[in-house]
Amino acid sequence: MAPATCRRGAKQGICEDFADPGEEYHAMAVLKVRGFDVYKGLLDGAAQAQMVAAVREVVRVAPLFQPDTPYGKPMSVRLTAAGQYGWYSDRKGYRYVAAHPSGRPWPAIPPEVLAVWDRVTGLARRPECCLINYYGEGAKMGLHQDRDEADFQWPVVSISLGDDALFRIGNTTRGGKTESVWLQSGDVVVMGGAARLTYHGVDRVRAGSSRVLEKGGRINLTLRVVG
């Protein structure tokens, strides 16, 4: 297997990646930004294509929908989920729910997605939700904390597919200076440890920057331990 290397250089630390037991291990570049671990290009083209096919199958069973925020405005992303729980929002607030708005249970989290969790966290505990956000034209996500989960000791792992996104990272409390990093298709971010409750969001997506999604746009998967 060809070593997974960082596509774009920069000031990275190095982590030892034992992702492929039995195969030669390799050093993978990891960018540390405000406590988030950003694995640039963790997924190669073939792995991205396989994951897009798996996501497409989830969306076939559990179609994307556009929820309202608790303030009554529709979110600009469309979303769905896989796993025991899906994330949901309406006038009643943000929460995890056991079924898609159609009433059907969420489909299982695809094995290739769980494999990324295993690879970057090394945890025996696995996520119960894979939230799938689709960013079409003009979609973005305001700075927020992921805090609808019961226990913040578990990280949230984010996988980017499709168009580039300008990902903004703030602080563990609202306000203050922020830093931004462009996330590209195949990049994986681990938001854990002391940075688990760090504010983050997506300011914009660079339309047409990737050919990974047939119809363009961006998919972000976030893996979460809910209970």
Ligand SMILES: O=C(O)CCC(=O)C(=O)O
């Ligand atoms: O799209 C992204 O990169 C971030 C998604 C996110 O912050 C979320 O789903 O809570």
